[in-house]
Amino acid sequence: MMPRLHQHAWMDADIAAFRDAVRRYVDAEIAPHVADWRRQGHVPREVWRGFGAMGFLLPELPEPWGGAGAPLAYQMVVTDELARAEVSGTVAVHTIAAHYILDYGTPEQQARWLPRLASGELLAGIAMTEPGAGSDLKAVRTRARRDGDDYVVDGSKVFITNGHSANLLVLVVRTGGEGSKGVSLLVAETEGLPGFQARILEKIGMHASDTCELFFDNMRVPAANLLGGVEGQGFAQLMSQLPYERTLLAVGAAAAIDLAVALTLDHVKQRQAFGGTLWDLQTVRFTLAEVATQAHVVRSFVNDCIQRLHDGTLDDSAAFMAKWWTTEQQCQVTDRCLQLFGGYGYMAETPIARLFADARVQKIYGGANEIMKDLIARTL
Numbered sequence: 001m002m003p004r005l006h007q008h009a010w011m012d013a014d015i016a017a018f019r020d021a022v023r024r025y026v027d028a029e030i031a032p033h034v035a036d037w038r039r040q041g042h043v044p045r046e047v048w049r050g051f052g053a054m055g056f057l058l059p060e061l062p063e064p065w066g067g068a069g070a071p072l073a074y075q076m077v078v079t080d081e082l083a084r085a086e087v088s089g090t091v092a093v094h095t096i097a098a099h100y101i102l103d104y105g106t107p108e109q110q111a112r113w114l115p116r117l118a119s120g121e122l123l124a125g126i127a128m129t130e131p132g133a134g135s136d137l138k139a140v141r142t143r144a145r146r147d148g149d150d151y152v153v154d155g156s157k158v159f160i161t162n163g164h165s166a167n168l169l170v171l172v173v174r175t176g177g178e179g180s181k182g183v184s185l186l187v188a189e190t191e192g193l194p195g196f197q198a199r200i201l202e203k204i205g206m207h208a209s210d211t212c213e214l215f216f217d218n219m220r221v222p223a224a225n226l227l228g229g230v231e232g233q234g235f236a237q238l239m240s241q242l243p244y245e246r247t248l249l250a251v252g253a254a255a256a257i258d259l260a261v262a263l264t265l266d267h268v269k270q271r272q273a274f275g276g277t278l279w280d281l282q283t284v285r286f287t288l289a290e291v292a293t294q295a296h297v298v299r300s301f302v303n304d305c306i307q308r309l310h311d312g313t314l315d316d317s318a319a320f321m322a323k324w325w326t327t328e329q330q331c332q333v334t335d336r337c338l339q340l341f342g343g344y345g346y347m348a349e350t351p352i353a354r355l356f357a358d359a360r361v362q363k364i365y366g367g368a369n370e371i372m373k374d375l376i377a378r379t380l
């Protein structure tokens, strides 16, 4: 029996009821369509309107901005339930972008965007990575040049989640000189915006999420969209959200691991071989015992991070540890589970094959795992 989120102290009766409501909605309205969305390479933006109308998109926003003023743990529950349905990336990125506006937007910017982000009218993405600047984000070259009441943006981004389906993007741009002090965050409403183009990239996994290359050619964005209204704050703004962002990734890892173990247990107990089932073989039972243990330890660690996030005591270092370690376990567990499905495990239509392929990117994005270790080592 997997330790589910509700077994931890932070999961009180209200959060448990919220979780049940999200699960019912996801099972009825989201899960049945995931195969189609995977084929078309993105989740239609309108889907998130329904999710927003239920109060599930950004429950942690204050009420005036369309939320319920709920603790961040509510968002973790949403992430967990969407990851169970294998559509975790879109909303996680949406909430990360919304949190920048919540924390750094001017009151006018908050009023303009947050209620529409909570309702799902706006779907957000965050565009940091460039062809020449990934782990070394300080090297971004996309330029935003002030021209009257606008910024004129030129450059490109790559691997941007929701790049096609989003209609609001938080862009990491260079407004000043070299290095981190020249970086700002600029919010662009991209629907029909002249000079903006997105191209969906083909990936080896995560097929329901649109990951894009973005091009900006003389793209005009009102100067009033500079997040916080002061140039050069971008890097500091990006760094302050890290514990929350890393925890979201770890929650996704825990959900995927739970799912992989449950699917595999089910499979080996049914699969006939050598006059019995695979489950009758001790090596198979040992493998299941090991991955179930990994699932348990991951879940305990993630629950601890959520509790500390809830209490305001989650430090960067613990969140970096959770990011690299849980995603490493996710890759190990999905690989070992896939093995027990034999040839069926290698077929694209098998859920374990998807879990295996989807897992791989978790070690790369959100800060590559090597970067996490480097940051942890600096604190030791």
Ligand SMILES: Cc1cc2nc3c(=O)[nH]c(=O)nc-3n(C[C@H](O)[C@H](O)[C@H](O)COP(=O)(O)OP(=O)(O)OC[C@H]3O[C@@H](n4cnc5c(N)ncnc54)[C@H](O)[C@@H]3O)c2cc1C
Residues within 6 Å of the ligand: 093, 125, 126, 127, 128, 129, 133, 134, 135, 136, 158, 159, 160, 161, 162, 203, 206, 211, 361, 364, 365, 366, 367, 368, 369, 370, 371, 374
């Ligand atoms: C599916 C997907 C979705 C993504 N979504 C987004 C998004 O929404 N927004 C966004 O801005 N970006 C997004 N990314 C980009 C992602 O964050 C970057 O790919 C990641 O930060 C790594 O940057 P890079 O690809 O340029 O690799 P590089 O920076 O070139 O690094 C390549 C590898 O080198 C190693 N390495 C790099 N630096 C170090 C170091 N200092 N020490 C030790 N080893 C190191 C690591 O193994 C790393 O994986 C996404 C990527 C993918 C694949």
